[in-house]
């Protein structure tokens with residue numbers, strides 16, 4: 001069936017196909033890969049991956065929001081089905097593996113299962129979710145539509161950095177935004193979902209382990225702390241008479257770190273990734289300072305304790321400095337505990353293959369987190385060199401990719417029996 005001498009088939013097919021997909025790039029001059037969802041370049045990637053799905057004997061179709069499905073029909077048509085996949089969109093100037101491994105690796109796992117004569121009892125569906133990266137501010141728009149999170153009105157509310165709404169982008173790509181509700185799936189029809197992904201951190205590399213079996217997916221609680229004081233003259237205002245919003249915010253940055261470190265779960269992380277000071281002139285005391293705070297954990301209760309502590313300490317800091325504090329919510333997602341059955345299937349696959357593995361938490365969120373609210377999910381990680389991701393230097397060695405596919409195939413084989 002496959003011809004090893006032709007690139008993109010047989011041995012080396014996965015690596016050749018990852019390289020071929022990386023060629024579909026809207027900004028090659030700047031380095032890295034730029035392939036945002038619903039662009040013509042993304043459309044070409046969907047066509048290419050559809051072709052690869054068909055070569056693997058999958059029955060291919062797109063849903064109403066551009067999620068790409070490739071099905072391998074099981075012998076028991078009445079049984080709930082198994083899903084696996086990730087995404088083929090990228091953020092700006094990104095790497096070649098984030099998301100792509102989970103889709104092309106799933107196609108490769110189908111080839112491997114067919115080669116060993118496996119016939120699935122449950123139908124296996126390979127998925128490339130549309131828009132995992134946050135082109136429209138929110139990530140995972142394709143999987144959010146599938147679980148019914150996004151309404152027609154939301155598609156008008158979500159805009160990209162150029163002011164294009166998700167509804168307009170969908171129309172431009174040939175979809176009808178009025179049909180968004182038709183993309184919703186019935187979760188009771190899904191037996192399990194497993195996503196293969198690069199780790200995007202250094203835990204596996206640090207421990208020299210080739211595989212991570214994910215037991216829980218952390219979710220963010222993002223919010224904004226806005227301190228307000230008085231924008232007075234930097235030369236004319238004595239230190240004792242200032243209400244400097246940025247100095248208050250600076251204390252709050254340290255409070256975020258302190259609260260996350262003191263978390264009862266030991267796994268909470270807290271980050272201030274954005275700082276804005278206004279009016280932003282060297283000769284004016286900052287009158288307004290805003291911090292965008294991201295707090296994550298797989299333990300929602302511990303995460304919320306940390307958020308409460310940050311807000312409480314920030315109020316005390318504001319009061320002591322004569323500032324006012326406003327807290328604005330950005331997003332609160334729900335952490336997901338992976339299905340013990342999916343975890344057990346991946347562990348059994350690792351043991352059969354005699355691959356070392358680590359049970360771990362996913363600090364980053366993925367489409368599996370969105371689906372995990374409705375269906376049993378699991379994830380398999382392979383190492384990311386230096387933890388670098390969303391960057392041209394993102395790298396996972398070919399043999400590490402292959403091991404991930406081996407474990408995915410073993411997991412799917414067990415779940416589809």
Ligand SMILES: [Zn+2]
Pocket residue numbers: 086087098099132197366
């Ligand atoms: Zn990803």
